[in-house]
Amino acid sequence: MRIHFIAIGGSIMHNLAINLAEQGHQVTGSDDQIVEPSKSHLLAAGLLPKELGWFPEKLNEDIDAVILGMHAEVNNPELLRAKELAVKIYSFPEFVFEQSVDKIRVVIAGTYGKTTITSMVMHVLKKLGKSFDYLVGAQLEGFDDLLQLNPENKLIIIEGDEYFASSVDRQSKFLMYKPNIALISGVEWDHFKMLISEQDYYKQFEDFVRTIVPKGTLIYNKDDKRTRDVVEHTMDNKINRHGYKLPEYTINKGVTYVHVGQENIPLKIFGKHNLSNIAGAFTVCEWVGVKRDEFYAAIQDFKSSIRYLEFVASQNGSVVYQDFAHTPSKLRSSIHAVKEQFPNQALVTVIELNTYDSLDHQFIEQYANSMNESDFAVVFVNISLIKEKNISLGNFTESLTVAFNHPSFRVITQLSDLEVFLEDFKSNGYNLLFMSSNNNNGVNMSSFADKFLRNF
Missing domain, CATH: 3.40.1190.10 (Mur-like, catalytic domain)
Structure with a gap:
């Protein structure tokens, strides 16, 4: 088959394109943005488009199928051209089912x-x-x-x-x-x-x-x-x-x-x-x-899927884990899991909240008492990502403190301050759980673990 990918740079899309090419299909594709690791993978497979952008002329009557990625909008010129030609247009799940x-x-x-x-x-x-x-x-x-x-x-x-x-x-x-x-x-x-x-x-x-x-x-x-x-x-x-x-x-x-x-x-x-x-x-x-x-x-030797109570490092009896927290109930359950697993160790929990969500009082109220089982609770909000400059840092910190209602609580709003906190914290007798509802923006977990563990 001759198959053309619209938005070939997507994570699933480029994997599917490479797989089909390896099966012997003739594969082409376009995208207006391709980042790593998709770029390197497509280049190695000989499928990286020569130019970024959309090129309707790539589609003609010889194309058997088009696979459309989520990144492509309804007015995409290649998509419009495929419709003109009455070429079969698949979403990737539809194509996977057919295969x-x-x-x-x-x-x-x-x-x-x-x-x-x-x-x-x-x-x-x-x-x-x-x-x-x-x-x-x-x-x-x-x-x-x-x-x-x-x-x-x-x-x-x-x-x-x-x-x-x-x-x-x-x-x-x-x-x-x-x-x-x-x-x-x-x-x-x-x-x-x-x-x-x-x-x-x-x-x-x-x-x-x-x-x-x-x-x-x-x-x-x-x-x-x-x-x-x-x-x-x-x-x-x-x-x-x-x-x-x-x-x-x-x-x-x-x-x-x-x-x-x-x-x-x-x-x-x-x-x-x-x-x-x-x-x-x-x-x-x-x-x-x-x-x-x-x-x-x-x-028995299964370790973890990515970022689900994932082991990062250990030293001198202290352990560092990272996890993904998309809801307050998930935050509570992960804290409970670490405390249950290591009942004789105290726990420091750091949760990175979505920057703009944390400004919403209704959102923050969901987290009431959610970190109570942790011995030390830190909320990290990267305030530098907020474009508005008229935010009262004092009021912001106070609202988080009231909502979480934890006796050993701290709000940190700069990545550098979080690094200092971890460096200064005496880790003897403590484990660290780092949880994020984002994608760990700017956070290097190996570096964080090292800073926490070395101050024994």
Whole structure:
């Protein structure tokens, strides 16, 4: 096939383009901005466009298909040209489905947990020597690419998200895949981050359940009320339903053991979210033919998906972890997980809040008492990112202090001040948890860990 990519520089888009070229398809593409690592990957594959921009003349009657990325707007000149030519236009999830129509499609969805469960499933299958295709949204340890499509493979593992497929297709991506096996890890609406109403957000997951093929299987987190609601609202579907829940576990000398029958299986990860995710991953693997003993032998050395209670460094008995906090409940649960894992160590928690969200009193009020289980609480807001210059720093700090209501609390508004705080803090007897609702803007976690640990 001759396939043209509009917005080839996207993270998934450039991986798909390279994969299709490796299969022998003729691939071209355009974009008005291509950054690393996409640029280097496309250059190495011989697919980097010679010029940035949109060039309708690249499309002619010989093109068999166009794949449209999210970055391309509805008035994109190449998109308009493709419509004139009546070329088949795909979003990338639509194209992935077409390439996987004869495979067993496993789609893992949820507001949170889907990346971790997907990475657990892929880790186990790879360790057991199973062949499979995959599509994920973030770089996972042990996998070089975000996507693999091989016509010979009979199984594909897909991390399915609920966001729009493309600028011309406002369906959720996960509605495209029509899974044989689907998992929902949890459903949580956040009115500060969601672009649609709470009712519409939950309906997306109900619609997702209805895309499961007849006699297919829904695996769901029974511990999550909203997920149970989704299941109850879709009982008309003739599919299998298999709920999972938090397994029994113990912690001994900083190691978490999950109870499996009469055995206690040691893990390299910890925290109730991770343990719940293991239960979900096991259920998926069980449905694709993995035996229980095989799964738990393989999962023991699983470390973490990116930035989920991810180990950074340790020294003199103190440990540094980083994590992603997208809700106050996630902040609470991660603090609890570290305190539960290391009950004899005090904890310093630093959360980096989105700069503009932190100016919204309604947003901040959600975080009331959310850090109370931590022994020392720090809120970092990079005030230099705020363009407005008329903000009262005193009032800003006071509002955060009142909202969080923590006895050992500090607000830090400059990256340099955060570095000084970590350098001066006596880490003896303390662990550090750094959480962010952003992308760690300007934060070098290795450097931060070093500053914290060396002042023993």
